[in-house]
Each structure stands twice: as structure tokens, then as C-alpha cells.
Amino acid sequence: MQTQTPSPWKQATRYGLIGGAVAILMSLVGMVATFGQRYIVSGIFTMGQVMFLTPILIFAYMTIRRTAPQPINKVILLGALSGLSTSGVMAALVLTGQFLNLRAMFPNASPELYGILTFNQESALGLLLLLGTGLVIGGIAGGIYLLSPRMRSTLLQATTWVVLVGLLRDLIVTVSYRWGFLGNAVKALFAISGLTPLSAVILFILVGAVQYWRLERKQSAASRPTTNQKPYTRWLKLGGSALILILLPPVLGIFFSEILDNVGMYILMGLGLNIVVGFAGLLDLGYVAFFAIGAYTMGVLTSPELGFFSLTYWEALPFAMLACVLAGIFLGLPVLKMRGDYLAIVTLGFGEIVRLLALSDWLRPWLGGTQGIQRIAQPRIGDFLLNTQQELYYLFLIGIGIVAFIAWRLKDSRIGRAWMALREDEDVAMAMGINHVSTKLMAFAVGALFSGVAGTIFAAKLTSVYPHSMNFLVSINVLCLIIIGGMGSIPGVFVGSLVLIASPDLLREFAEFRYLAYGALLVAMMLTKPEGLWPEARRKLELHEDEFDSGQEPLMAMGNPDGR
């Protein structure tokens, strides 16, 4: 029987080849080799192997889902074919590398890489091993597809945990030193690199069991009528999370506190930019400018080195905040009439101007030029000086608490509604009686204020500021974390910051591929979950409404010629 759809075998090969391209990309940018020595399970497999084996699994799984439904043995065979195609592409890379010197063009195409891809075996045997592994993993993907969703999710969860814990071995061991007896127990779980095989198995079973049990509970909970959560459990949860947040720095130690501070700084900025971009729909690419203005104002007002003022942190803070608000309004005024791309370009320029001014010789007597400003004051509460990462963490925590509360209140306020209207349709917003001038300026000013506060804490933390920290990439990072978290969503800012800022800091090797990973993540997000990881309720509604309506009632979409 001849059908219109391409034959499943062809599709399997195609997906397999695409997977091969992804695997080659990851190999040639150096990700595989970088993680080649990082054992997940000591002596058994490394992160490098995870990196090139994952595409095989993922693309084989995708093949099976796209070609479904198929009989059981065909599912396994299709998966195996897809896996074989992927590993075939990699084998071709290894073969080519033996005859041609690829290193001239791809510095990462090293013997080391080939070693990893062929499991450190001699050429023919190695290639066979590679192909065989592809075949088997592809087949396993088929097997996974045939499992119940509950079993699948259990396996996925358990595997992810093993990989994560193995990968973060160094960090976990370092942190656990602080826990005395408990620390020794933790240390015993790990080898020199990665988990010991035994503890890997235990962890796998443990996480799997917990996940399996949780899904069971969820299922039975769904079948029962939902009872409302008792109010005291809610307070208990809230109090519990607060306690955990407060206890984090002493428990985790200095290295994690540094990361947490960094995340906190980006959360503060994210909350501010979320108002400008997410609430009011004004695309601001020069957001780092306000961060810089906050930090530099703090510097100028408190550093005795410059010899103008030497205020304390708390005395200088209101002035820094005022400076940021004014800067926000100053930027807002000329761009009132601009929309979309024009606004983006102008704000981008504004960010660069601020950085260049800080760098300039002309303002050197005031701002220190390339040398920046040193000896910036740190906040003091009573007799207590907040100067370590752990102590400053609490400053971030309080700052975030206040700022998040303000943002949350603003969102549902009158001005929040005005921002929303302006974002949707400026002309109609005016026809509703919304003053677009003051509304836009308010968004810029509040956004600038939050970013400026982050800047002051940043300056106090390092006790110095330099123009090169006011990089354009800071603005891009903040924008990315908002998009990843979910435009206009306040919890999304937290999630986005944790994912984008904490993960490269946790895994130093990863930092090298930071922007590559951002790019891949953004593309993947836009394709699969455009509303973000923790979307605002409205965005979710609207994106899913699309799915429901398309096809059902085509006239509806056509009835709105000027919808967007």
C-alpha cells in the first residue's frame, strides 16, 4: 500500500542524520572534549559521553513519536535505525579525521575527541563500538517509548539526578566539608571524579522510587475531588521557604553565596526590566545603563578616593535611587514616540553612551576612567558591617523582597493596567483616557530604579566599579532571563535567573559555552514553550487558545484584520 507520508524508515534516517549534525556540532565546538574527563559514574561513563549520546537518544525518540503508531518490533527497529544514522555520522567524522587534518579549521577536532567518540579503542574496533552503541541506544529509545508514561517519567527523573549529582561532585563535596560528620558520609558517596558505581545505583533507585510514588499519589489525587488547602499549611510552606532562604549562606558556604549574590543581582534587574519590557512592552536594550548609574553614583558619593564626598552606603542610597529615576525619565522623554525596533536601537545606544562616558578621559576626574572607582562604602547596620558574600546575600534578599512586592502590587494596580493597555495598542489606550506620556515615563523610571538598586549593591559588594562591568551583554542576559522565565511573569524572573545565571556559575566548564547554550535554549524555548518556563497566566491562556481555535473556526482569525 502506497501512502502520501514518507516511509517511516526514511524518516528515521532523516532524524538520525539531524541528530548526527547536532552531535558533531557539540563535538566540534569542544563541549564533548571539555567534559571528556568529567566522570559521572567513576570509571564507567563521563559527561563527554553523555553529551554525544544524548542526541542519539533524543532524536531516536523523536523519530518514534513522529512515525507512531507502529507495531512493537518496528518501533525498536526504527529507533535503532535512527540511532545508527546518528552514530554513523559521528563515525564518518572520526574516519575523516584520520585521513584529513580537520584541526586547521576546527581546533577542537583533536585526537582526544576521537578517543572519546570511539571509547578509546583502536580504529576499526572503536568505530564498530560507536556504531553498535548508536544502534543499541536507538533501540533503547524505542523501549522507553513503549513504557508507561509513569515509568518513563521515573526513568528520566532518576537519570537526570544521577547525571546532575555526578556532574556537581566537586561542589557538593566542597560544601559538605562544612557539615562535619554528615560531610564525611556525603564524601563517601563520591569517587575522585563523579559518583561511585554503587552510590550511582542507589541514587538511581532512590530517586526513581520517590518519583514513582509521587506520580501514584498525583494520580489518585486527580481522581479524588480536590479539597482546599488548609490555610495553616500555606503559612507553614511560606515559613519553611523563608527559613531555607535565610539558612542558605551558612549552610552552603562562600562559593555558593557568591553565586546566590550574582543570581540575586540579576533577579533585581530582571524584576525591573520585566516592568519595562514585560508589563509596558517597551523593548529596552540599554538596561545596563541604569545599573551603571546606580553603581557609579554609589561610587562617587561614598569613595574617599575621589575626594568629593564620603557618605555611608545608606546616606548615598537615596541619591543613587534618585539619579536612576531621573535617568529613566531622561531616557524616556526622547523615545516617547518610538516603538518596537526603533526604541530598541535608541536604548541600545543609550547603554553604550553611558559606558563610554564612564570610560572616557574627559570624565576621569569624577568617574575614574578605565581605573574605575575603588574603596566604595559597604552597608553597615548598627555596628555590623555587611562585607562578605554571605552577609551581602541578606541585603539582596531584603532588596528582592521589597522590589518583588512592589512589582507584584504594581501589576494589578491602575498603572499596571495602563501599562498593559499601552503594550497592546497605544492609540486605543489613549482613547481609554490613559496618559501615555506619564505612563511610559513611569515604566522607565521604575525599571531604572530597580536596576539602580542592584547597581548599588553590586558596587558595595566589590567595593569598586569599572566601566567594563557595564557591558552590553548584561542587558542581553537580563532580557534573555525574562524571555526564558516568561514575559511579564514575576516568578518567571526568579526561574529565569536561576537557570541562566546560576547554571554557568555552578559549572565552570560550561561558562565557556554560555552564549551558545543561551542561543540553543532560546531557540528550543521558542519552538516548544514560547510562553516561558513559568508563564504569566494570561500569556499561557492566549497561546493555548490559539491551539484550540485554529482549524475549528477559521473565520474568527480573519475577522480581526488588525489584531496584532
Next chain:
Amino acid sequence: MAMLEVENIHSYYGNIHALKGVSLTVDEGEIVTLIGANGAGKSTTLRTITGILKPRDGRVQLDGEDLSHYKPHEIVYKGIAMVPEGRHVFARLTVSENLDMGAYSRNSKQEIADDLERMFTLFPRLKERRSQVAGTLSGGEQQMLSTARALMAHPRILLMDEPSMGLAPVLVEAIFDTIKQINKEGTTILLVEQNALMALSVANRGYVLQTGEIVLNDTVDKLKKDPTVQKAYLGME
């Protein structure tokens, strides 16, 4: 004294002289229609009344007060609301949120809630779809929403720009029935239309606009009998 008085306005788009001395009046409680062909300047007239466009000459008065010093958003507070051409709902907000936004210029929660109920009696369709995203409504529903949203500002006078545009004949009739209903409930209406037949059937008086100038001005009964109107706008020979 008329409620809305447009006196000899001249409006421009750059060098384009779009309105060449338009004058019209609307009395309290009336439905007045402004008919004219495409590009005659009907929308421009409404834009000038709502302050989005400032006339180079002439003025707009509401209850004898000159509106030329007010910004567009301030004019809403004076009691003029507009249903824009092509509907323009907030496509990504829900029906309820759209209506809420319409009441932006008002403070009394109780009155707003009462008006919301009134809108839902006037447009039962909107009540059914209150939590649906407005961009997914049909054209007719969007027109209802856009009208209801303007009414949520509790205007003294409602300006409507071609509400029948692009709607099926059944829906057009429904919309015009609603216009009569709204008027009966006490809102004065200035109705801009190309569909002269329908417009003249609901209005008390009418103006005919041609390339930026008022060429005719009379009660609807007289206009319906006018040979030029019959020929140009009612499609009779």
C-alpha cells in the same frame, strides 16, 4: 446650545488639507450621522473631535467649553468616547479585561460594576465569552466589545466610526438595533457611516461629507429624499 459643537475646523496631515472648514452640531439625546465616501474625511473629523489631531483653525466645543487645550486622554474625562474604525480591541486581553480598560477613566467601583452588568444585558454574547481572549472573537463580537468598551467610560456622547464595516448584513442590523437601544438609554451618538441606508434609518439628523467639506445637512427624512444622496449614497437612479 448644542452639546457638541464643531465649528469650521481645518485639519491637516502634513500638507494634505483633509478637512476644509467642517461644522456640525449634536444636541443632547440625538443620533446624528455623518455619511460620506471613502476618504471624505469622516475619520479625520472624529480624530479632531477626540483631540488626537489638532485643527489648524476652528474649534470643538462640548457644552460651550473649548476643548482645544485638552490632550486626547483628558477629553475622555470630559465625556467623549470613541469606538474606533476597524474595532481595535486589545487582542491579547480577555473580554472582561477589555471592558475593565474601558472604565479606566472612572473611579466608582459600584458604578463600574453596574455598567458592566448593563453591558452584559446589552450584549449577552460578551457575557458568554467574558474570559476569552478578544483576538479570537469573531468580527461581529469584536465590534460589540469595542462598543461596550467605549460605553464603559460612561460617555455623554459616543462617537462611532463605521461600526458596520466588514460585517455580514444580519450583524449590521443587530449593531444598528443596539445603537438605537444605547441612545434610548440616554447616550448621545455621533455615527460615522458609509452605509448610508442603515445610518439614515436610525439617525435623527445627518450630514454629508465630501472631500473634506459638508455639502448637505438636514433631517434624515429630507436627506433620504434628496436626489444627490439617493444617487451617490443610496444607490438609486
